[in-house]
Amino acid sequence: MSDSVITPKEAAPRLSSLFSRAYLFGTLMLGGGIMLHAVETYITATLMPSIVRDIGGLPLFAWATTIYVAASVLGSTFVAVRPKSVTLNRCYVFGAVLFGIGSLVCAIAPTMETVLVGRAIQGLGAGFLVALGYAFIRFVYPEPLWSTASTLYAAVWGIATFLGPTIGGIFAAGSAWREAFALLIPLSILMAVSAPKLLPSGEAERVTTKTPFLQIVLLVAAVVVLSFASSVDAPALRSLFAASAVVAIIAAITIERHTEARLLPAGTMRLTSPLARVYLIMLMLLVTICSDIYIPYFLQVLHGVTPLVSGYLVALLALGWTAAAFATANIRGRRANRVIVGGALVEAVATALLVVTLARHNPAGSLPLLAIATVFIFLMGFGIGLGWAHLVTHVLHLAPAGETDKASAAITTMQALGAAFGAAIAGIIVNTTGLVDPGGTEGAVTAARWLYLLLAIPAALGMLLATTLPTGKATSAD
Template identity: 85%
Template sequence: MSESVIPSQEAAPRLSSLFHRDYLFGTLMLGGGIMLHAVETYITATLMPSIVRDIGGLELFAWATTIYVAASVLGSTFVAVRPESVTLNRCYVFGAVLFGIGSLVCTIAPTMEIVLAGRAIQGLGAGFLVALGYAFIRYVYPEPLWSTASTLYAAVWGIATFLGPTIGGIFAAGSAWREAFALLVPLSVIMAFVAPRLLPSGDGERVTTKTPFVQIVLLVTAVLLLSFASSVAAPALRGVLAGAAVLGVIAAITIERHAQARLLPVGTISVGSPLARVYLIMLMLLVTICSDVYIPYFLQVLHGVTPLVSGYLVALLALGWTAAAFLTASLSGRRANRVILIGAVLETLATAALVFTLARHNPGSDLLFLALSTVFTFLMGFGIGMGWAHLVTHVMRLAPAGETDKASAAITTMQALGAAFGAALAGIIVNSTGLLQPGGIDGAVTAARWLYALLALPAAFAILLAIGLPHARSGGAD
C-alpha cells in the first residue's frame, strides 16, 4: 500500500483517499457488498404489497423482514468462526453466491413460503457481506483511514434509503416484482467472480474456536419470539412470548460468559469491559432508531400525508445519519468520544420530542407540526450518525489480539439484533397501547406517544454508557 495517501496525524483523512488507486477496488467491493444488501432491503419493503397481491400470504408479511434479519445474524457469525482455511475473500464469494441464490429463489417463487425461503438465503449471504465490510477494513486500509472507511459504509445506507424505494417503486408500479429480484442475480455473480481478484486474502491473525451454536440459536429464537409477540392479539400471550425472549437473551449471555465456543471476543461479557460498553452503545442506539418503522404510518393516519411523501420524509433519518457521519469523520481521541456522547443525547431528545409533534391528530396537515416532526426525524438519524463510525473504530482498536475478525463480525450482529429487537419492541408497544384496540385516530395517538416515550430510553441508557468511554491515542489530536 502506498504511504503517500496516508494522512498525517495533523491532517484529517479525506474521503477521496479511499478512492486512491491503492484502495479503489477494495472500496468498490466492500461498499458494493453493503450497498447490495442495503438497497435490496428497501426494494423488498416497497415490493411486498405487490407480492402478497400476486401470490397471497398477507399473514406472513412481516416475516419477510424477520427471517431475513435472523439469517443475517447467522451469516455474520460465520465470518468470525469460519474454519481456519477459509479466508475473508472466500467468505465474500460465499456471501455473494448465497445472496444470488436467494434472489433467484424469490424470482421463481410460486408461494409466499418459497419467498420466505429465498429471503432466508438472501439474509445469510447479506450477513456475510456486511460483516466483511467491517472485517476487511484493517486489511484494505491503513489505520488512519479506518474511521473514514467506516463513515463511507455508513453513508451507503443513506444513499440506499433513496435508491431502494425508487427502484422498488418502479418495479412495483408494473407488478414486476420478480424482475426486481432477478436483477440482483447477475450482480451477485459478478461480485463473487471478481472478489478473489480484487480483495486481499484477509487470512491474518485470529483465534479459531468452535461455532457458538447454542448462543446463536438462543438469540435468533429470542428475535423470532419477539416478532411473534408483536403480531399476536392476546395481551397475555404477548407478555409470555416477550418474557421468553428476555429469558433467551439472558441464557445466551450466561452461556457466553463461560463458553469455550464464543460469539464475542474474549472478556466482552464483563461489566468493566470497554468493548462491551461500545457494543451496548451500538445496540441501544439502534433499538431507539428502529422506532422509525411506524413513522410513515403515523404520518399518513394522523397527519394526512400521502404514502409516497411519508416514505421520503422518513428517509430523512438516513440522510441525517449520512450527513453527520461525513461531518464528524475527521475527529479522533477525546473529540470523537464527545461526539458519540452528544449524538446519543441528540437521538434521545429527538425521539422524545416526537411525542409532542408526531403523536397528535393533525387532519389539516398543519405545516408547523409536520415540519417539526420532519426535523426531529432527521435529528434522530443525525445523532446516531455522529458517533457510529467512531464506535466502529473503537471496536477494531479494542479487540483482543487474534480476535479482530470476531470483533468486526460482532458489529453486524449488533446491527441485526438492534434492528430486530427494535422493530419487535416497537410492534409490542404500539399493539399494547391502543393501535389495535381501540384503534382509529385515538388509538394511533396513544400508541405513538407511548412508542416514542419508551423507545427514547435505550438511547438515554447509551448516554450513560458513553460517559467515560476510553479514547484512542493513535492519530489525531485531542
C-alpha cells in the same frame, strides 16, 4: 490490540482517499457489498404489498423481514468462526453466491412460503457481506483510514435509502416484483467472480474457537419469539412470548460467559470491558432508531401524508445519519468520544420530542407542525450518525489480539439484533397501547406517544455508557 487513536494534531484523511488508486477496487467491492444489501432491503419493503397481492400470504408479511434478519445473524457469525482454511475473500464469494441464490428463489417463488425461503438465503448472504465490510477494513486500508471507511458505509446506506424505494416503486408500479429480484442476480455473480481478484485474502493470526451454536440458536429464538409477541392480540400470550425472549437472551449471555465456543471476543460479557460497552451502546442506539418503522403509518393516519411522501420523509432519517457521518469523519481522539455522547443525546431528545409533534392529530395537514416533526425525524438519524463511525473504530482498536475478525463480525450481529429487537419491541408497545384496540386516530395518537417516549430511553442509556468509553490505552478484557 490497544485503543490508541490518531491524535487531533495529525492530518485527518479525506473520504476521497478511499478512491485513490491504491484503495479504489477494495472500496468498490466493500461498498458494493453493503450497497447490495442496503438497496435490496428498501426494494423488498416497497415490493411486499405487490407480492402479497399477487401470490397471497398477508399473515406472513412481517416474517419477510424477521427471517431475513435472523439469517443475517447466522451469516455474520460464520465470518468470525470460519475454519482457518477459509480466507475472508473466499467468504465474500460465499456471501455473494448465497445472496444471488436467495434472489433467484424469490424471483421464481410461487408462494409466500417460498419467498421466505429465498429471504432466508438472502439474509444469510447479506450477513456475510456486511460483516466482511467491517472485517476487511484493517486489510484494505491503513489505520488512519479506518474511521473514514466506516463513514463511507454510512454514505452507502444514505444513497440506498433513496435508490431502494425508487427502484422498488418502479417495479411495483408494473407488478414486476419478480424482475426486481432477478435484477440482483447478475450483480451478485459479478461480485462473487471479482472478489478473489480485487480483495486481499484477509489472512492473519487469529484465535479460533468452536462454533457458538447454542448462543446463536438462543439469540435467533429470542428474535423470533419477540416477533410473535409483537403480532399476537392476547395480552397474556404477548407477555408469555416477551418473557420467553428475555429468558433466551439471559441463557445466551450465561452460556457465552462460561464456554470456550464464544460468539463475541474474550471478556465482552462484563461491563468492565470497554469493548462490551461499545457493543451495548451500538445495540441501544439501534433499538431507539428502529422506532422509525411506524413513522410512515403515523404520518399517513395522523397527518394525512400520502404513502409516497411519507416514505421519503422517513428516508430523511437515513440522510441525517449520512450527513452526520460526513460532518464528523475527521474528528479524532477525545473529541470523538464527546461526539458519541452528544450524538446519543441528540437521538434520545429528537425521539422524545416526536411525542409532541408526530404523535398529534393533524387533520388539516398543518405544514409547520409537520415540518417540525420532520426535523426531529432527521435529527434521530443525525444523532446516531454522529458517533457510529467512531464506535466502529473503537471496536477495531479494542479487539483482543487474534480476535479482530470476531470483533468486526459482531458489529453486524449487533446491527441485526438491534434492528430485530427494536422492531419487535416497537410492535409490542404500539399493540399494547392502542394501535389496534381502540385503533383509528385515537389509538394511533396514544400508541405513538408511548412508542417515542419509551424508545427514547435506550438512546439515553447509551449516552450514559458513552461517557465511560476509554481515550487512552486499554484492552477489551480489562
